[in-house]
Amino acid sequence: MEKNVLLQVEGLVKHFPLRKGTFRRSKAAVRAVDGIDLFIREGETLGLVGESGCGKTTAGRSILRLLEPTAGRILFRSRRMAEAMSAGAEGVDVAKATPRQMHALRRDMQIIFQDPYSSLNPRMTVGAIVGEPLLVHNLARGSAREDRVLEVLTAVGLKAEHMKRYPHEFSGGQRQRIGIARALVLEPQLVVCDEPVSALDVSIQAQVLNLLEDLQREFGLTYLFVAHNLSVVKHISGRVAVMYLGRIVELASTERLFADPRHPYTEALVSAVPVPEPDITVERIILEGDVPSPVNPPPGCHFHPRCRYAIETCRTQAPTYRDLGEEHFVACHRSEELRLQPARSK
Amino acid sequence: MPFLRKREPREPKKAKPRSLGRDAMRRLMKNRAAVAGGVILLVLFFAAIFADFVAPYSYTEGSVLDNYAGPSAAHPLGCDFMGRDMLSRLIYGARISLAAGLVGAFTAFIIGVTFGLISGFFGGKTDNIMMRFVDIMYAFPTLLLIILLMVFFKSSLSVSGVAAEGFRGTLSNIDRAMGGMFFIFLGIGITSWLGEARLVRGMTLSVRNTEYIEAARAIGVPRRRILFRHVLPNVLGPAIVAQALQIPGFILYEAFLSFIGLGVNPPTPSWGMMLSDGYIAMRSHFHLVLWPALAISITLFAFNFLGDGIRDAFDPRQTR
Ligand SMILES: Nc1ncnc2c1ncn2[C@@H]1O[C@H](COP(=O)(O)OP(=O)(O)OP(=O)(O)O)[C@@H](O)[C@H]1O
Ligand SMILES: [Mg+2]
Numbered sequence: 001m002e003k004n005v006l007l008q009v010e011g012l013v014k015h016f017p018l019r020k021g022t023f024r025r026s027k028a029a030v031r032a033v034d035g036i037d038l039f040i041r042e043g044e045t046l047g048l049v050g051e052s053g054c055g056k057t058t059a060g061r062s063i064l065r066l067l068e069p070t071a072g073r074i075l076f077r078s079r080r081m082a083e084a085m086s087a088g089a090e091g092v093d094v095a096k097a098t099p100r101q102m103h104a105l106r107r108d109m110q111i112i113f114q115d116p117y118s119s120l121n122p123r124m125t126v127g128a129i130v131g132e133p134l135l136v137h138n139l140a141r142g143s144a145r146e147d148r149v150l151e152v153l154t155a156v157g158l159k160a161e162h163m164k165r166y167p168h169e170f171s172g173g174q175r176q177r178i179g180i181a182r183a184l185v186l187e188p189q190l191v192v193c194d195e196p197v198s199a200l201d202v203s204i205q206a207q208v209l210n211l212l213e214d215l216q217r218e219f220g221l222t223y224l225f226v227a228h229n230l231s232v233v234k235h236i237s238g239r240v241a242v243m244y245l246g247r248i249v250e251l252a253s254t255e256r257l258f259a260d261p262r263h264p265y266t267e268a269l270v271s272a273v274p275v276p277e278p279d280i281t282v283e284r285i286i287l288e289g290d291v292p293s294p295v296n297p298p299p300g301c302h303f304h305p306r307c308r309y310a311i312e313t314c315r316t317q318a319p320t321y322r323d324l325g326e327e328h329f330v331a332c333h334r335s336e337e338l339r340l341q342p343a344r345s346k
Numbered sequence: 347m348p349f350l351r352k353r354e355p356r357e358p359k360k361a362k363p364r365s366l367g368r369d370a371m372r373r374l375m376k377n378r379a380a381v382a383g384g385v386i387l388l389v390l391f392f393a394a395i396f397a398d399f400v401a402p403y404s405y406t407e408g409s410v411l412d413n414y415a416g417p418s419a420a421h422p423l424g425c426d427f428m429g430r431d432m433l434s435r436l437i438y439g440a441r442i443s444l445a446a447g448l449v450g451a452f453t454a455f456i457i458g459v460t461f462g463l464i465s466g467f468f469g470g471k472t473d474n475i476m477m478r479f480v481d482i483m484y485a486f487p488t489l490l491l492i493i494l495l496m497v498f499f500k501s502s503l504s505v506s507g508v509a510a511e512g513f514r515g516t517l518s519n520i521d522r523a524m525g526g527m528f529f530i531f532l533g534i535g536i537t538s539w540l541g542e543a544r545l546v547r548g549m550t551l552s553v554r555n556t557e558y559i560e561a562a563r564a565i566g567v568p569r570r571r572i573l574f575r576h577v578l579p580n581v582l583g584p585a586i587v588a589q590a591l592q593i594p595g596f597i598l599y600e601a602f603l604s605f606i607g608l609g610v611n612p613p614t615p616s617w618g619m620m621l622s623d624g625y626i627a628m629r630s631h632f633h634l635v636l637w638p639a640l641a642i643s644i645t646l647f648a649f650n651f652l653g654d655g656i657r658d659a660f661d662p663r664q665t666r
C-alpha cells in the first residue's frame with residue numbers, strides 16, 4: 001500500500017443470496033459486486049460510474065461495511081485507528097474489523113445519500129440529526145455539542161435558526177446540506193457520496209457540487225463519488241472508475257478516460273456526454289439490449305453481448321484487469337488493438 | 347363556533363419549530379367533521395365518567411308504574427320494561443361502550459406495537475416464527491372461543507348459584523366484579539392486536555430499509571437507539587391512527603356480544619343489552635330500541651369522523 005493511499009480495495013465481492021423455495025436453500029445469488037480492485041489517494045476524488053443496477057451503491061456500502069462483504073479486503077488507513085491500535089502500513093482491514101473497531105472506524109468513514117427525502121429522520125430536528133453522531137461517539141455534550149453542530153451547519157451553508165426545525169420544512173437542496181453536515185460532523189477522512197445530486201433540480205446540482213468541492217478543500221476530505229453518468233463526475237473527480245455488471249471495466253485519470261478510452265463500454269459512455277459546441281459531431285453510440293441480470297451474468301466478458309467489437313475470445317474468457325501503464329486500468333481483451341473514439345472537447 | 351375561530355395570521359418572528367405533531371393538530375382543527383366528532387366524544391366521556399352526578403335516576407331501580415312509559419317531563423326518553431329511566435341507563439351504558447372501545451384499542455396498541463416492532467426489526471427467524479403465530483391466531487375461531495368461555499364460566503354461576511372453586515371460580519369472580527365485562531375484554535384482547543401487529547411489522551420493515559436508518563448505522567448508532575429513536579417514532583403515528591379507527595369496531599363487538607346475551611351481566615346497562623331487552627316489545631314501544639340504537643350510531647359516527655380526521659392530519663402527503 002502506497003504511502004498516500006487512503007483506501008485500497010482488493011477483490012471486493014458482494015453477493016446477495018436469492019431466497020426461494022420452502023427450504024430457502026439455493027446457490028443462486030445476485031452478484032451485485034463481483035470482484036473489484038481500486039485505491040483512492042488521500043485528498044482525491046475517485047468517480048465511480050455505471051448504469052443503474054451495476055453495483056455502485058453496493059460497492060460503496062460494502063466498503064463502509066454497511067453491507068457485509070462476501071469476500072475481499074478493504075484496507076483503510078484510518079487516522080484514529082492508527083493511533084489506537086498501531087495499525088501497520090497496511091491500514092485496517094475494514095472487512096475484518098470487530099464490532100468495537102468498526103464503531104471507532106465509523107468516525108473516519110462516512111456516507112452521503114442520494115435521496116435527500118428518505119435520508120433524514122422526519123421525527124428529529126436538524127440539530128438532533130447533526131448532533132447524533134457526536135452523541136453516540138461521546139464527543140461533545142451540551143453547549144459544546146451545540147456549538148459544533150452550528151459550526152458544521154454554517155460550513156454547509158445553513159443557519160443557527162435551522163437547528164430547531166424538522167426536515168420537512170426544507171427544500172431538497174437544503175436537506176442534502178443537512179445530510180452532508182451529518183456526515184462531516186465527525187471529521188471523517190473518507191466520504192462515500194452515493195449520487196448526492198441525482199435527486200436534485202439541475203439548478204441546485206451545481207451548488208451542491210461546488211459545496212462538496214469547497215468542503216473537500218477545507219477539511220482535506222477524500223471522496224468516492226458515485227454517479228450514473230460521466231457528466232457529473234467529469235468536473236469533480238480526478239480519476240474515474242467505470243463499472244459494468246459488478247466489475248470495474250476501466251479506471252483512469254479523468255482526462256485519460258475521456259481522451260483515450262480503452263474499453264468499448266467507456267467509449268459509449270463518453271460519447272453520451274453532452275458537448276457544449278453544437279457543430280462538433282460526435283457519433284453517439286447507443287448500446288443495444290439491456291443490462292443482463294446480475295444473477296446470471298454472461299460468460300466471458302460481461303459486456304460482450306452488447307459490444308460491437310466482440311470476438312470469440314470475449315464470449316468464453318473473462319478479460320484480466322490490467323494496468324496499461326500510468327495507472328490506466330482496463331479489462332478488455334482488445335484494449336491494445338482497438339482505436340476507440342475519444343470525447344471531443346474544446 | 348368559538349373553537350373554529352381563525353387564528354391571527356401572525357408571522358413567526360422567531361420561526362417556531364413545526365413538528366409533525368403540531369402540524370397534524372393544526373390540520374385536525376380545520377376538519378369540521380373531526381372536530382364535531384371530538385366534541386360529541388368529549389361530552390360522552392364526561393357523561394360516562396360523571397354518570398353518578400349526571401344521570402337523573404338510578405340505572406337499577408325503576409317503578410312498576412313506569413313500565414314501558416313513553417317520553418315525559420320526568421323521563422325525557424321514557425322508561426324500559428322494568429320502569430327504569432332510559433336516559434340514565436344510556437348514560438351508564440356509555441361507560442361500558444367507551445370502556446370496550448378504549449380497552450380494545452389500548453390492548454391492541456400495546457401488544458400489537460411491541461409484537462410488530464420486534465418481529466419487523468429483528469427479522470429473519472424471529473420474524474418468521476412470530477408472524478406464523480399471528481397467522482394461526484387469525485385462523486382461530488375467536489367468537490366461538492368467547493362463546494364457549496362465557497357459557498362455561500357464566501353457567502357455573504347461574505346454575506349452582508354459588509361461585510365455583512379454583513381457577514374457574516376466580517375468573518368468574520373477576521368477571522362478576524367487572525359487571526360481566528371481563529370476558530368481553532378478553533375476547534377483544536385475544537384477537538384485536540393481530541392486525542396492528544401486522545401493520546406495525548410492515549411499517550417497521552419499510553422504515554428499517556430507509557436511508558436514515560442506513561445513515562444511523564453509518565454513524566455507529568447502537569441498535570437499541572436505532573429501534574427506539576429512529577424506528578419507533580416513525581411507526582407510532584400510523585399505529586395510533588389505526589387503533590383510533592378500530593375503536594368503533596370494538597364498541598360494536600361489545601354491543602353484539604351483549605345483544606346475544608354473552609356480554610355484561612344484568613342489571614349493568616350496556617347499549618347492546620338495552621337493544622336486546624327492548625326488541626321484544628319493539629312494535630308497541632319503539633323508543634326502547636330507538637335510543638340505544640341512536641346512541642350506538644352517533645358514537646360510531648363520532649369515532650369514525652375523529653379517526654378519519656386524525657388519519658388525514660397525519661398523512662404526510664398533506665404536509666403543507
Ligand atoms: N439487499 C439486496 N438484496 C438483493 N439484491 C440486491 C440488494 N441490494 C441491491 N441488490 C441488487 O444488486 C444489484 C446492484 O444494485 P446497486 O443498488 O448496487 O446498483 P447501483 O449501481 O447503485 O444502481 P443505481 O444507479 O440504480 O443506484 C442490483 O441488481 C440490485 O437489484
Ligand atoms: Mg445506487
